[in-house]
Amino acid sequence: MQxxxxxxxxxxxxxxIDNVVSGGLRVDVPQIKAQIMGELSPRDRRxxxxxxxxxxxxNIIGHVRGTKLPxxxxxxxxxxxxxxxxxxxxxxxxxxxxxxxxxxxxxEAKLALPGAVRLVIDRFRGHGGTDAVPEPDDFAPLxxxxxxxxxxLSFYKACGAAxxxxxxxxxxxxWPGGFAVPEYLRTWAEYDRTVRNIxxxxxxxxLGLTPEQKEGMIVEENRDVRDxxxxxxxxxxxxxxxxxxxxxxxxxxxxxxxxxxxRRMDALRCQMADDLAEHDYFGIGRIMDYLIRLNILxxxxxxxxxxxxxxFREMVSALTDPEKIAESVGGxxx
Numbered sequence: 001m002q003x004x005x006x007x008x009x010x011x012x013x014x015x016x017i018d019n020v021v022s023g024g025l026r027v028d029v030p031q032i033k034a035q036i037m038g039e040l041s042p043r044d045r046r047x048x049x050x051x052x053x054x055x056x057x058x059n060i061i062g063h064v065r066g067t068k069l070p071x072x073x074x075x076x077x078x079x080x081x082x083x084x085x086x087x088x089x090x091x092x093x094x095x096x097x098x099x100x101x102x103x104x105x106x107x108e109a110k111l112a113l114p115g116a117v118r119l120v121i122d123r124f125r126g127h128g129g130t131d132a133v134p135e136p137d138d139f140a141p142l143x144x145x146x147x148x149x150x151x152x153l154s155f156y157k158a159c160g161a162a163x164x165x166x167x168x169x170x171x172x173x174x175w176p177g178g179f180a181v182p183e184y185l186r187t188w189a190e191y192d193r194t195v196r197n198i199x200x201x202x203x204x205x206x207l208g209l210t211p212e213q214k215e216g217m218i219v220e221e222n223r224d225v226r227d228x229x230x231x232x233x234x235x236x237x238x239x240x241x242x243x244x245x246x247x248x249x250x251x252x253x254x255x256x257x258x259x260x261x262x263r264r265m266d267a268l269r270c271q272m273a274d275d276l277a278e279h280d281y282f283g284i285g286r287i288m289d290y291l292i293r294l295n296i297l298x299x300x301x302x303x304x305x306x307x308x309x310x311x312f313r314e315m316v317s318a319l320t321d322p323e324k325i326a327e328s329v330g331g332x333x334x
Contacts, residue, residue, distance in 0.1 A: 001041050001043075001044060002282045002283055003284075003286075003287060006036070006039050007281065007286055010290055013025065013027050015270055015296075015297070017297070020300045020301050021300050025297075027294060027297055027298070027301065029294045029297070029298040029301075030074060032294060036291065040284075044287070047185055047284060047288075048287070048288065048291065049076050050114065050158060050159060051188075051288060051292075052074055052076050053076065053114060054155060055072040055074045055076075056076055056077045056113065056117075057148075057152060058075070059071055059072055059077065060086055060121070060147075061147065063079075063082050063086055064086055064147060065144070074295060077111060077112070084108070085108065085113075086121065114154065115158075116154035116155075116157050117151060117154045117155060117158065120142065120150045120151050120153075121151075123150070124142045124144075126141060145216070149216060149217075152193075152219045153221065156190075156219065159181055159185050159186055160186045184277065188276060188292070191272050191276075193219055193220065195245075195249060195268075195269070197220055197225075198229070198239060198246065198250070198253075199253065200214075200217040200218055200229075201214070201217075201229040201230070201237050202250070202253050203217075204217055204230075211230050211231055214230045225242070235250070236250060245268060245271075248268055249265075249268060252265050252268055266296045266299075269296060270292075270296060273289045273292040273293060274289055276289065
């Protein structure tokens with residue numbers, strides 16, 4: 001579907017991180033997102049919901065781990081819905097005054113969440129949540145340490161599930177009722193996963209982690225790609241021919257100051273998003289490109305020129321500091 005009037009009416013905000021951090025540029029991204037969602041077809045609206053499942057996963061992980069990272073309001077699910085999904089255990093709802101299990105399942109089924117992600121949460125909660133009988137490996141108990149990797153694996157699988165292609169769309173059954181994933185979202189998810197994995201492999205190489213420790217950091221099911229990221233000796237982890245932005249990404253990772261590195265990383269993401277939408281200017285690809293750019297600005301908008309910048313350094317340090325990464329995977333430096 002083409003959105004000529006919607007695209008023509010979109011306010012163009014400059015990708016100016018400094019102006020956003022200082023408060024000179026204010027963008028109400030949740031409101032803009034809601035307005036755009038109201039103009040989309042049901043199929044496109046569901047595709048955008050899938051894009052924003054990324055933030056639901058971040059919120060799920062933050063809730064389970066009890067981190068100090070702020071709740072991301074861009075996700076589809078509220079705080080209460082996140083808590084409902086993750087905290088409920090098997091058998092809950094049978095006490096007096098509590099909803100019946102059938103009522104709880106019905107409530108959960110109404111949430112905007114892909115089936116693949118639901119399955120991971122069911123594994124974490126320790127009980128089955130579907131009528132289907134999955135393979136034993138797919139339904140093994142899941143620890144908190146493995147939750148993040150499995151959630152993102154399920155997200156990328158939902159975005160890029162192989163299936164029949166038609167008109168730039170890919171069929172997936174990993175969302176309730178099944179629907180077609182637009183090519184833009186499929187490719188964006190592939191790019192995002194590749195960036196995540198190269199960053200993880202780069203950090204693991206810096207730390208001198210063992211292959212076993214690296215396994216838990218890589219979100220990838222393709223065995224050849226996993227082997228290259230975990231044990232490959234090439235400077236680009238063998239990704240140069242697979243990922244068109246590999247060289248630019250590795251240059252970004254060599255930036256010493258981690259705040260500046262995050263700036264350059266987000267600028268690269270913005271370039272990736274723009275390039276993907278080049279041939280879908282009035283379609284859902286252009287809409288997603290616009291939203292992705294605003295999502296990046298929204299992350300920086302939580303900062304102010306002084307105190308916020310310090311908070312951001314603390315937050316990024318928790319995600320990128322080598323000692324903390326090594327500790328999280330049970331490793332040590334060197």
